[in-house]
Amino acid sequence: xxxxxxxxxxxxxxxxxxxxxxxxxxxxxxxxxxxxxxPGQSPVLVIYRDMQRPSGIPERFSGSNSGNTATxxxxxxxxxxxxxxxxxxxxxxxxxxxxxxxxxxx
Amino acid sequence: xxxxxxxxGGLVQPGRSLRLSCAASGFTFDDYAMHWVRxxxxxxxxxxxxxxxxxxxxxxxxSVKGRFTISRDNANNFLFLQMNSLRSDxxxxxxxxxDTGDWVGLDYWGQGTLVTVSS
Numbered sequence: 001x002x003x004x005x006x007x008x009x010x011x012x013x014x015x016x017x018x019x020x021x022x023x024x025x026x027x028x029x030x031x032x033x034x035x036x037x038x039p040g041q042s043p044v045l046v047i048y049r050d051m052q053r054p055s056g057i058p059e060r061f062s063g064s065n066s067g068n069t070a071t072x073x074x075x076x077x078x079x080x081x082x083x084x085x086x087x088x089x090x091x092x093x094x095x096x097x098x099x100x101x102x103x104x105x106x
Numbered sequence: 107x108x109x110x111x112x113x114x115g116g117l118v119q120p121g122r123s124l125r126l127s128c129a130a131s132g133f134t135f136d137d138y139a140m141h142w143v144r145x146x147x148x149x150x151x152x153x154x155x156x157x158x159x160x161x162x163x164x165x166x167x168x169s170v171k172g173r174f175t176i177s178r179d180n181a182n183n184f185l186f187l188q189m190n191s192l193r194s195d196x197x198x199x200x201x202x203x204x205d206t207g208d209w210v211g212l213d214y215w216g217q218g219t220l221v222t223v224s225s
Contacts, residue, residue, distance in 0.1 A: 033211040095143070095156065097143075
């Protein structure tokens with residue numbers, strides 16, 4: 001079965017740029033979606049189709065996908081960005097999530 | 107704006123059944139695929155099942171195939187998940203989620219309903 005791999009944690013100081021990676025076999029041939037989940041809340045879609053931002057998502061969130069790796073980039077990280085982030089892709093009709101990355105803003 | 111309300115969770119013994127419901131409002135329900143995603147306590151997200159707008163396409167994670175059945179009632183804007191032969195590793199918060207189209211991104215999520223499988 002298809003697998004997506006994320007680093008368990010990333011730490012960043014406020015104002016810095018955070019990059020969260022998601023790796024999978026030939027991932028660049030699939031669309032990747034990114035979700036933000038804060039404690040006790042439902043996930044929120046922050047990037048769809050590799051690099052598109054839904055309405056209401058700040059411009060500091062961006063995405064890319066090439067080769068075997070997709071990347072979520074948060075420019076000028078803010079304290080409110082501290083959350084778990086999950087990448088997701090479709091393997092045919094089967095949904096696959098990465099294990100999640102906990103972003104800590106120190 | 108789309109609004110999803112999950113319900114039907116609870117404590118159930120191993121081997122028993124449970125039916126989850128998701129009430130949808132604020133959007134044209136039968137224009138979109140819908141999905142169930144679960145999250146075990148302290149763990150990550152796991153996609154469970156999806157259904158197309160007209161129920162013509164359904165899919166399941168290997169972990170639930172043959173035990174769970176997804177369905178929808180477009181007349182009344184409901185999504186369902188029939189869960190049979192429940193196991194302890196099915197214990198999780200179950201979310202229904204709206205697709206942005208047909209197996210694209212999941213742009214609206216319910217609040218989740220907790221299923222606990224234990225004797």
